[in-house]
Amino acid sequence: SQKIEQNSEALNIQEGKTATLTCNYTNYSPAYLQWYRQDPGRGPVFLLLIRENEKEKRKERLKVTFDTTLKQSLFHITASQPADSATYLCARLRGGGNKLTFGTGTQLKVEL
Amino acid sequence: GAVVSQHPSRVICKSGTSVKIECRSLDFQATTMFWYRQFPKQSLMLMATSNEGSKATYEQGVEKDKFLINHASLTLSTLTVTSAHPEDSSFYICSVPGRRVGTEAFFGQGTRLTVV
Numbered sequence: 001s002q003k004i005e006q007n008s009e010a011l012n013i014q015e016g017k018t019a020t021l022t023c024n025y026t027n028y029s030p031a032y033l034q035w036y037r038q039d040p041g042r043g044p045v046f047l048l049l050i051r052e053n054e055k056e057k058r059k060e061r062l063k064v065t066f067d068t069t070l071k072q073s074l075f076h077i078t079a080s081q082p083a084d085s086a087t088y089l090c091a092r093l094r095g096g097g098n099k100l101t102f103g104t105g106t107q108l109k110v111e112l
Numbered sequence: 113g114a115v116v117s118q119h120p121s122r123v124i125c126k127s128g129t130s131v132k133i134e135c136r137s138l139d140f141q142a143t144t145m146f147w148y149r150q151f152p153k154q155s156l157m158l159m160a161t162s163n164e165g166s167k168a169t170y171e172q173g174v175e176k177d178k179f180l181i182n183h184a185s186l187t188l189s190t191l192t193v194t195s196a197h198p199e200d201s202s203f204y205i206c207s208v209p210g211r212r213v214g215t216e217a218f219f220g221q222g223t224r225l226t227v228v
Contacts, residue, residue: 008153032214043118043205043219044156051214089156098209099146100217104155 002027006090006103013080014111021075021106023090029068030092035075038087038105047088048075080110114140114208118220125196125227133191133223135162135206141186142208146217147179150203162189162206196227 003026013019023033031052036044050057050066050073057064063076077084087105094101115138125131135145143164148156160170160181168181178200180192193200205222209215 004155034216036219041203041222041224043116043207043222044217045219046113046216049214049216093214098144098213098215098217099158099161100156101158102156104153 002030002092002094002101004090004092004101004103006088006106008104008106010107010109012109012111015081017080019077019080019084019108019110021088021090021108023073023075023103025071025073025092029071032093033064033066033073034091034100035062035064035073036089036091036102038089040087044089077108080108082110082112085109113216114138114142114218116206116208116218116220118206118223120223121221122224123226125225127197127227128195130192130194131196131225133193133204133206133225135189135191135220137187137208137218140208140211140218142189143186144209145183145189146207146209147181147189147191148205148207150205150222156205159191162191164189193225196225198227201225201227 005024035047038044048064050064065074087107089105090103091100117136119134145162147159162183164183170176183189206220207217
């Protein structure tokens with residue numbers, strides 16, 4: 001079965017530093033990987049999507065990479081701020097249609 | 113993108129009763145919506161696909177008679193948890209998929225269900 005694995009341990013970093021979150025997948029490479037942000041008691045909010053044939057994608061302070069050799073995607077937040085504190089979810093398409101398989105998410109805490 | 117509204121955001125019910133959760137796509141006609149469940153510290157798990165005009169399709173292990181889904185229109189899907197038990201307490205989230213395969217999904221705010 002296709003799995004998505006994220007580091008379940010919380011990541012604590014200082015404000016201004018770069019946060020790097022890891023997403024590993026099994027079996028064949030998905031055509032797309034998506035990253036979402038989830039705040040406590042809220043639904044996920046889409047951040048970035050990266051396609052299999054893209055190495056890197058950027059949006060403001062966010063950057064996502066996709067390494068099909070390592071079967072891994074990295075999610076970076078540069079110049080992190082306390083407001084970036086949340087759980088970040090990685091997701092891949094599964095089967096037909098737009099069904100998503102999510103990782104467990106990594107909780108990020110940015111401290112002053 | 114689509115704006116998805118889910119109601120209620122929180123509900124507490126007694127064991128044995130039924131609870132209905134609504135998911136509305138406010139600005140986008142959705143022939144398909146998805147229902148997820150999320151337990152504390154765990155991932156979102158897909159429960160079922162809600163299909164407008166036809167029966168919902170359920171993931172393996174999800175009881176269709178317990179989790180009734182009705183996709184009444186292109187903008188409304190409802191999930192009814194029947195004969196709720198404490199183990200059904202969870203965070204239920206609906207989503208509207210992107211217009212094309214692989215594009216972003218849009219999620220409701222989620223419903224925290226507590227069965228006492």
